[in-house]
Amino acid sequence: MTVVPMLVVNGDRLDRSLYQLAEIGKLPNKGVSRVAFSTEDLLARQLVRSWMVEAGMNVRIDAAGNIVGRYAGWRAGAALATGSHIDTVPVAGRYDGCLGVLAGIEMVRVLNENNVRLNHPIEVIVFTDEERSVIGSKAMAGEVKEEPEYYARLDGTPIHPCLEKIGGNWAKIATAKRDRSDIAAFVELHVEQGGVLEHLGKPIGLVEGIVGQYRFAVSIIGRMNHAGTTPMDMRKDALVAAAQMVLAVNKIAVETPGEQVATVGYLNVSPNATNTVPGKVDLRIDLRDLSQAHLEELIWRMKEEFRAIAAATGTEFTLRETLHILPTLSAPPIKDVIQQVCKRLNLDYACLPSRAGHDAQEIGRITDTGMIFVPSQHGISHSEDEYTSPDECTQGANVLLQTFLELDKVYPF
Incomplete structure:
Protein backbone atom coordinates (compact mmCIF):
# COMPACT_ATOMS: atom_id res chain seq x y z
CA MET A 1 0.00 0.00 0.00
CA THR A 2 1.46 3.36 -1.05
CA VAL A 3 1.39 6.06 1.60
CA VAL A 4 0.72 9.45 0.06
CA PRO A 5 2.68 12.15 1.94
CA MET A 6 0.71 15.07 3.34
CA LEU A 7 1.03 18.19 1.23
CA VAL A 8 2.80 21.11 2.88
CA VAL A 9 3.62 24.60 1.67
CA ASN A 10 7.15 25.75 0.93
CA GLY A 11 7.71 28.13 3.86
CA ASP A 12 10.96 29.52 2.49
CA ARG A 13 9.32 30.36 -0.82
CA LEU A 14 6.37 31.99 0.95
CA ASP A 15 8.77 34.11 2.99
CA ARG A 16 10.68 35.12 -0.16
CA SER A 17 7.42 36.12 -1.82
CA LEU A 18 6.51 38.32 1.16
CA TYR A 19 9.97 39.91 1.01
CA GLN A 20 9.86 40.49 -2.76
CA LEU A 21 6.42 42.07 -2.63
CA ALA A 22 7.53 44.33 0.23
CA GLU A 23 10.34 45.68 -1.97
CA ILE A 24 7.66 47.48 -4.01
CA GLY A 25 6.89 50.65 -2.10
CA LYS A 26 9.64 50.00 0.43
CA LEU A 27 10.25 52.88 2.86
CA PRO A 28 13.67 53.82 4.36
CA ASN A 29 12.74 52.43 7.80
CA LYS A 30 11.71 48.93 6.54
CA GLY A 31 8.04 49.89 6.18
CA VAL A 32 5.94 49.75 3.02
CA SER A 33 3.76 52.37 1.29
CA ARG A 34 1.55 51.00 -1.46
CA VAL A 35 -1.67 52.98 -1.41
CA ALA A 36 -4.38 51.71 -3.75
CA PHE A 37 -4.15 52.95 -7.37
CA SER A 38 -0.63 54.34 -6.84
CA THR A 39 2.28 53.47 -9.12
CA GLU A 40 3.54 51.11 -6.43
CA ASP A 41 0.16 49.38 -6.24
CA LEU A 42 0.14 48.86 -10.01
CA LEU A 43 3.64 47.35 -9.94
CA ALA A 44 2.70 45.04 -7.08
CA ARG A 45 -0.43 43.90 -8.92
CA GLN A 46 1.66 43.07 -12.00
CA LEU A 47 4.06 40.99 -9.89
CA VAL A 48 1.31 39.07 -8.11
CA ARG A 49 -0.50 38.45 -11.38
CA SER A 50 2.68 36.97 -12.88
CA TRP A 51 3.04 34.65 -9.87
CA MET A 52 -0.55 33.46 -10.35
CA VAL A 53 0.13 32.61 -13.99
CA GLU A 54 3.36 30.78 -13.08
CA ALA A 55 1.42 28.78 -10.48
CA GLY A 56 -0.94 27.48 -13.18
CA MET A 57 -3.86 29.85 -12.78
CA ASN A 58 -5.93 31.59 -15.42
CA VAL A 59 -6.14 35.26 -14.42
CA ARG A 60 -8.77 37.89 -15.10
CA ILE A 61 -9.55 41.36 -13.77
CA ASP A 62 -13.19 42.19 -13.08
CA ALA A 63 -14.89 45.57 -13.40
CA ALA A 64 -13.99 46.47 -9.80
CA GLY A 65 -10.30 45.86 -10.51
CA ASN A 66 -10.17 42.65 -8.48
CA ILE A 67 -7.52 40.22 -9.70
CA VAL A 68 -9.04 36.73 -9.84
CA GLY A 69 -6.66 33.79 -10.34
CA ARG A 70 -8.47 30.50 -11.04
CA TYR A 71 -6.91 27.05 -10.73
CA ALA A 72 -9.17 24.61 -12.52
CA GLY A 73 -10.78 21.73 -10.66
CA TRP A 74 -11.88 18.36 -11.92
CA ARG A 75 -15.38 19.75 -12.16
CA ALA A 76 -16.62 23.11 -13.36
CA GLY A 77 -18.83 25.22 -11.13
CA ALA A 78 -18.56 27.02 -7.81
CA ALA A 79 -15.03 27.66 -6.58
CA LEU A 80 -13.43 27.46 -3.19
CA ALA A 81 -11.92 30.93 -2.84
CA THR A 82 -9.29 32.65 -0.75
CA GLY A 83 -7.41 35.94 -0.93
CA SER A 84 -7.09 39.37 0.61
CA HIS A 85 -5.50 42.65 -0.47
CA ILE A 86 -2.04 44.01 -1.30
CA ASP A 87 -2.76 47.75 -1.01
CA THR A 88 -1.55 49.36 2.22
CA VAL A 89 -2.08 52.32 4.49
CA PRO A 90 0.48 55.10 3.87
CA VAL A 91 2.97 53.58 6.34
CA ALA A 92 2.51 49.85 6.67
CA GLY A 93 4.25 46.53 7.24
CA ARG A 94 4.63 43.61 4.84
CA TYR A 95 2.02 41.19 6.23
CA ASP A 96 -1.41 42.86 6.48
CA GLY A 97 -3.44 41.51 3.55
CA CYS A 98 -0.38 40.33 1.66
CA LEU A 99 -0.01 37.11 3.65
CA GLY A 100 -3.53 36.04 2.68
CA VAL A 101 -2.89 36.60 -1.02
CA LEU A 102 0.56 35.03 -1.12
CA ALA A 103 -0.43 32.04 1.02
CA GLY A 104 -3.22 31.39 -1.47
CA ILE A 105 -0.76 31.50 -4.36
CA GLU A 106 1.65 29.26 -2.45
CA MET A 107 -1.16 26.75 -1.84
CA VAL A 108 -1.86 26.58 -5.58
CA ARG A 109 1.86 26.29 -6.35
CA VAL A 110 2.07 23.20 -4.15
CA LEU A 111 -1.01 21.62 -5.71
CA ASN A 112 0.24 22.34 -9.22
CA GLU A 113 3.74 20.99 -8.50
CA ASN A 114 2.24 17.77 -7.17
CA ASN A 115 -0.27 17.45 -10.04
CA VAL A 116 -3.14 17.70 -7.60
CA ARG A 117 -6.49 19.18 -8.50
CA LEU A 118 -9.52 19.41 -6.27
CA ASN A 119 -13.03 18.70 -7.45
CA HIS A 120 -13.74 22.42 -7.00
CA PRO A 121 -11.83 25.10 -8.84
CA ILE A 122 -9.74 27.28 -6.55
CA GLU A 123 -9.77 31.06 -6.80
CA VAL A 124 -7.17 33.38 -5.29
CA ILE A 125 -8.47 36.94 -5.23
CA VAL A 126 -6.66 40.25 -4.80
CA PHE A 127 -9.36 42.68 -3.70
CA THR A 128 -9.19 46.33 -4.71
CA ASP A 129 -8.59 49.13 -2.18
CA GLU A 130 -9.35 47.27 1.05
CA GLU A 131 -7.67 49.88 3.19
CA ARG A 132 -9.99 52.73 2.30
CA SER A 133 -13.15 52.02 0.30
CA VAL A 134 -13.28 48.18 0.29
CA ILE A 135 -14.71 48.69 -3.20
CA GLY A 136 -13.39 45.37 -4.53
CA SER A 137 -15.09 43.05 -2.08
CA LYS A 138 -18.15 45.30 -1.86
CA ALA A 139 -18.56 45.07 -5.63
CA MET A 140 -18.23 41.30 -5.50
CA ALA A 141 -20.95 41.25 -2.83
CA GLY A 142 -23.17 43.63 -4.83
CA GLU A 143 -22.93 46.29 -2.12
CA VAL A 144 -21.35 49.21 -4.03
CA LYS A 145 -23.12 52.54 -3.69
CA GLU A 146 -24.43 54.02 -6.93
CA GLU A 147 -22.91 57.46 -6.29
CA PRO A 148 -19.35 57.49 -7.71
CA GLU A 149 -18.42 60.53 -5.59
CA TYR A 150 -18.62 58.30 -2.50
CA TYR A 151 -15.48 56.51 -3.77
CA ALA A 152 -13.48 59.58 -4.79
CA ARG A 153 -9.94 59.66 -3.41
CA LEU A 154 -9.01 61.98 -0.56
CA ASP A 155 -7.39 64.36 -3.05
CA GLY A 156 -10.64 64.52 -5.02
CA THR A 157 -9.61 62.17 -7.83
CA PRO A 158 -12.76 60.43 -9.19
CA ILE A 159 -13.05 56.65 -8.99
CA HIS A 160 -13.46 56.23 -12.78
CA PRO A 161 -9.82 56.84 -13.79
CA CYS A 162 -8.57 54.96 -10.73
CA LEU A 163 -10.37 51.79 -11.77
CA GLU A 164 -9.32 52.24 -15.38
CA LYS A 165 -5.65 52.31 -14.31
CA ILE A 166 -5.94 48.81 -12.88
CA GLY A 167 -8.16 47.33 -15.60
CA GLY A 168 -11.55 47.98 -13.99
CA ASN A 169 -14.58 49.87 -15.29
CA TRP A 170 -16.94 51.89 -13.10
CA ALA A 171 -19.69 51.85 -15.72
CA LYS A 172 -19.75 48.04 -15.60
CA ILE A 173 -19.02 47.57 -11.89
CA ALA A 174 -22.29 45.72 -11.34
CA THR A 175 -20.86 42.85 -13.41
CA ALA A 176 -18.32 42.15 -10.64
CA LYS A 177 -21.10 40.75 -8.44
CA ARG A 178 -20.79 37.07 -7.56
CA ASP A 179 -23.04 34.67 -5.68
CA ARG A 180 -23.05 31.23 -4.08
CA SER A 181 -23.23 29.56 -7.48
CA ASP A 182 -19.82 31.15 -8.25
CA ILE A 183 -18.14 30.84 -4.83
CA ALA A 184 -19.06 27.85 -2.66
CA ALA A 185 -16.96 29.08 0.29
CA PHE A 186 -14.35 31.72 1.06
CA VAL A 187 -11.54 31.45 3.64
CA GLU A 188 -9.15 34.32 4.36
CA LEU A 189 -5.81 33.92 6.12
CA HIS A 190 -4.72 37.11 7.88
CA VAL A 191 -2.41 38.37 10.57
CA GLU A 192 -4.38 39.03 13.73
CA GLN A 193 -3.51 42.76 13.97
CA GLY A 194 -3.95 42.43 17.73
CA GLY A 195 -2.15 40.87 20.66
CA VAL A 196 -4.55 38.14 21.81
CA LEU A 197 -2.84 35.14 20.19
CA GLU A 198 0.61 36.23 21.34
CA HIS A 199 -0.74 36.81 24.87
CA LEU A 200 -2.31 33.34 24.93
CA GLY A 201 0.68 31.67 23.30
CA LYS A 202 -1.49 30.23 20.51
CA PRO A 203 -0.17 29.92 16.93
CA ILE A 204 -3.60 29.90 15.22
CA GLY A 205 -6.73 31.95 15.66
CA LEU A 206 -10.06 30.40 14.68
CA VAL A 207 -12.14 33.45 13.87
CA GLU A 208 -15.73 33.27 15.13
CA GLY A 209 -16.81 36.20 13.01
CA ILE A 210 -16.04 39.76 12.01
CA VAL A 211 -17.60 42.37 14.21
CA LEU A 326 -23.27 44.49 9.76
CA PRO A 327 -21.41 41.68 11.56
CA THR A 328 -20.44 38.59 9.57
CA LEU A 329 -20.35 35.30 11.46
CA SER A 330 -18.07 32.50 10.30
CA ALA A 331 -19.90 29.55 8.77
CA PRO A 332 -20.04 26.55 11.15
CA PRO A 333 -18.85 24.02 8.50
CA ILE A 334 -15.74 26.12 7.84
CA LYS A 335 -15.02 26.62 11.54
CA ASP A 336 -15.39 22.88 12.13
CA VAL A 337 -12.93 22.04 9.36
CA ILE A 338 -10.33 24.58 10.55
CA GLN A 339 -10.63 23.16 14.07
CA GLN A 340 -10.15 19.59 12.82
CA VAL A 341 -7.14 20.63 10.72
CA CYS A 342 -5.48 22.36 13.68
CA LYS A 343 -5.91 19.23 15.80
CA ARG A 344 -4.49 17.01 13.06
CA LEU A 345 -1.48 19.33 12.64
CA ASN A 346 -1.00 19.53 16.43
CA LEU A 347 -1.40 23.29 16.34
CA ASP A 348 -3.00 24.88 19.38
CA TYR A 349 -5.66 27.46 18.58
CA ALA A 350 -7.89 30.06 20.19
CA CYS A 351 -11.40 31.07 19.15
CA LEU A 352 -11.71 34.84 18.87
CA PRO A 353 -13.57 37.53 16.95
CA SER A 354 -11.99 39.80 14.39
CA ARG A 355 -12.45 43.36 15.58
CA ALA A 356 -10.94 44.74 12.39
CA GLY A 357 -12.78 44.74 9.09
CA HIS A 358 -11.69 42.43 6.24
CA ASP A 359 -12.72 41.56 2.71
CA ALA A 360 -14.17 38.32 4.11
CA GLN A 361 -16.78 40.43 5.89
CA GLU A 362 -18.22 41.58 2.58
CA ILE A 363 -17.91 38.20 0.85
CA GLY A 364 -19.86 36.76 3.78
CA ARG A 365 -22.93 38.56 2.40
CA ILE A 366 -23.03 36.14 -0.56
CA THR A 367 -21.51 32.85 0.63
CA ASP A 368 -20.05 30.94 3.58
CA THR A 369 -16.89 32.52 4.94
CA GLY A 370 -14.26 31.81 7.56
CA MET A 371 -10.95 33.29 8.68
CA ILE A 372 -7.66 31.98 10.02
CA PHE A 373 -5.46 34.27 12.11
CA VAL A 374 -1.75 34.03 12.87
CA PRO A 375 -0.10 36.11 15.62
CA SER A 376 1.11 39.69 15.27
CA GLN A 377 4.17 40.45 17.39
CA HIS A 378 3.19 42.84 20.21
CA GLY A 379 -0.20 43.19 18.48
CA ILE A 380 1.26 45.78 16.08
CA SER A 381 -0.26 46.39 12.65
CA HIS A 382 -0.60 49.30 10.21
CA SER A 383 2.98 50.10 11.16
CA GLU A 384 6.47 49.50 9.82
CA ASP A 385 7.05 47.45 13.01
CA GLU A 386 4.40 44.88 12.02
CA TYR A 387 5.91 41.38 12.25
CA THR A 388 4.80 37.77 12.03
CA SER A 389 7.58 35.17 12.01
CA PRO A 390 8.22 32.95 8.95
CA ASP A 391 7.26 29.87 11.00
CA GLU A 392 3.94 31.47 11.99
CA CYS A 393 3.21 32.44 8.38
CA THR A 394 4.03 28.90 7.25
CA GLN A 395 1.80 27.35 9.91
CA GLY A 396 -1.10 29.56 8.83
CA ALA A 397 -0.56 28.70 5.16
CA ASN A 398 -0.49 24.98 5.95
CA VAL A 399 -3.76 25.30 7.86
CA LEU A 400 -5.21 27.08 4.82
CA LEU A 401 -4.01 24.33 2.45
CA GLN A 402 -5.36 21.50 4.57
CA THR A 403 -8.61 23.39 5.11
CA PHE A 404 -9.14 23.60 1.34
CA LEU A 405 -8.45 19.89 0.92
CA GLU A 406 -11.14 19.14 3.49
CA LEU A 407 -13.65 21.73 2.29
CA ASP A 408 -13.48 20.09 -1.13
CA LYS A 409 -15.26 17.12 0.50
CA VAL A 410 -17.74 19.24 2.47
CA TYR A 411 -19.23 21.61 -0.09
CA PRO A 412 -21.37 20.53 -3.05
CA PHE A 413 -20.11 21.22 -6.55
Missing part, protein backbone atom coordinates in the same frame (compact mmCIF):
# COMPACT_ATOMS: atom_id res chain seq x y z
CA GLY A 212 -20.22 44.83 13.13
CA GLN A 213 -19.31 48.50 13.43
CA TYR A 214 -21.13 51.70 14.17
CA ARG A 215 -19.54 55.12 14.06
CA PHE A 216 -21.23 58.28 15.28
CA ALA A 217 -20.44 61.97 15.07
CA VAL A 218 -21.65 63.81 18.17
CA SER A 219 -21.88 67.58 18.57
CA ILE A 220 -22.44 69.02 22.05
CA ILE A 221 -23.68 72.63 22.18
CA GLY A 222 -23.23 74.69 25.33
CA ARG A 223 -22.71 78.40 25.79
CA MET A 224 -19.35 80.02 25.22
CA ASN A 225 -18.52 82.47 28.01
CA HIS A 226 -15.76 84.11 30.03
CA ALA A 227 -13.85 81.63 32.20
CA GLY A 228 -13.27 84.15 34.97
CA THR A 229 -16.61 85.92 35.25
CA THR A 230 -19.06 83.03 34.74
CA PRO A 231 -20.03 81.34 38.05
CA MET A 232 -19.90 77.55 38.05
CA ASP A 233 -23.64 77.18 38.57
CA MET A 234 -24.39 79.44 35.60
CA ARG A 235 -22.30 77.59 33.04
CA LYS A 236 -23.32 75.47 30.09
CA ASP A 237 -19.92 73.90 29.54
CA ALA A 238 -19.88 71.74 26.43
CA LEU A 239 -16.55 70.16 27.36
CA VAL A 240 -17.79 69.08 30.79
CA ALA A 241 -20.73 67.40 29.06
CA ALA A 242 -18.42 65.84 26.47
CA ALA A 243 -16.09 64.51 29.16
CA GLN A 244 -19.00 62.82 30.89
CA MET A 245 -20.15 61.33 27.58
CA VAL A 246 -16.67 59.91 26.92
CA LEU A 247 -16.72 58.27 30.33
CA ALA A 248 -20.26 57.01 29.72
CA VAL A 249 -19.22 55.32 26.46
CA ASN A 250 -16.32 53.62 28.23
CA LYS A 251 -18.47 52.60 31.22
CA ILE A 252 -21.13 51.02 29.01
CA ALA A 253 -18.50 48.96 27.17
CA VAL A 254 -16.72 47.88 30.37
CA GLU A 255 -19.73 47.08 32.54
CA THR A 256 -22.07 45.46 30.00
CA PRO A 257 -21.55 41.67 29.78
CA GLY A 258 -19.99 40.70 26.46
CA GLU A 259 -16.89 41.35 24.35
CA GLN A 260 -17.90 44.67 22.80
CA VAL A 261 -15.42 47.51 22.41
CA ALA A 262 -16.22 51.24 22.35
CA THR A 263 -13.85 54.11 21.67
CA VAL A 264 -13.94 57.89 21.54
CA GLY A 265 -10.85 58.68 19.50
CA TYR A 266 -11.61 62.15 18.20
CA LEU A 267 -12.36 65.35 20.11
CA ASN A 268 -12.53 68.93 18.85
CA VAL A 269 -13.15 71.75 21.34
CA SER A 270 -14.36 75.20 20.32
CA PRO A 271 -13.07 77.82 20.78
CA ASN A 272 -10.26 75.83 22.47
CA ALA A 273 -9.03 78.77 24.55
CA THR A 274 -7.76 78.56 28.13
CA ASN A 275 -9.81 81.48 29.41
CA THR A 276 -13.10 80.60 27.69
CA VAL A 277 -15.86 78.21 28.73
CA PRO A 278 -16.17 75.83 25.75
CA GLY A 279 -19.28 76.44 23.68
CA LYS A 280 -19.11 73.44 21.39
CA VAL A 281 -17.41 70.04 21.29
CA ASP A 282 -17.40 67.53 18.44
CA LEU A 283 -16.49 63.93 19.19
CA ARG A 284 -16.54 60.64 17.29
CA ILE A 285 -17.53 57.22 18.63
CA ASP A 286 -16.50 53.79 17.32
CA LEU A 287 -18.56 50.83 18.58
CA ARG A 288 -17.98 47.16 17.64
CA ASP A 289 -19.43 43.75 18.50
CA LEU A 290 -20.26 40.41 16.87
CA SER A 291 -23.98 40.71 17.67
CA GLN A 292 -26.12 43.25 15.82
CA ALA A 293 -28.83 42.98 18.50
CA HIS A 294 -26.28 43.65 21.22
CA LEU A 295 -24.94 46.65 19.33
CA GLU A 296 -28.43 48.11 19.12
CA GLU A 297 -28.90 47.61 22.86
CA LEU A 298 -25.61 49.40 23.60
CA ILE A 299 -26.59 52.30 21.36
CA TRP A 300 -29.93 52.65 23.15
CA ARG A 301 -28.14 52.77 26.52
CA MET A 302 -25.63 55.29 25.18
CA LYS A 303 -28.36 57.62 23.96
CA GLU A 304 -30.16 57.43 27.32
CA GLU A 305 -26.92 58.34 29.12
CA PHE A 306 -26.31 61.25 26.75
CA ARG A 307 -29.79 62.65 27.31
CA ALA A 308 -29.29 62.57 31.07
CA ILE A 309 -25.87 64.24 30.78
CA ALA A 310 -27.22 66.99 28.52
CA ALA A 311 -30.08 67.69 30.92
CA ALA A 312 -27.75 67.86 33.93
CA THR A 313 -25.26 70.19 32.21
CA GLY A 314 -27.73 72.47 30.43
CA THR A 315 -26.35 71.49 27.05
CA GLU A 316 -27.81 70.05 23.87
CA PHE A 317 -26.40 67.39 21.58
CA THR A 318 -26.90 65.87 18.15
CA LEU A 319 -25.85 62.34 17.23
CA ARG A 320 -25.36 61.35 13.60
CA GLU A 321 -24.55 57.85 12.34
CA THR A 322 -21.58 57.97 9.94
CA LEU A 323 -20.91 54.25 9.44
CA HIS A 324 -22.82 51.02 9.87
CA ILE A 325 -21.36 47.64 8.90
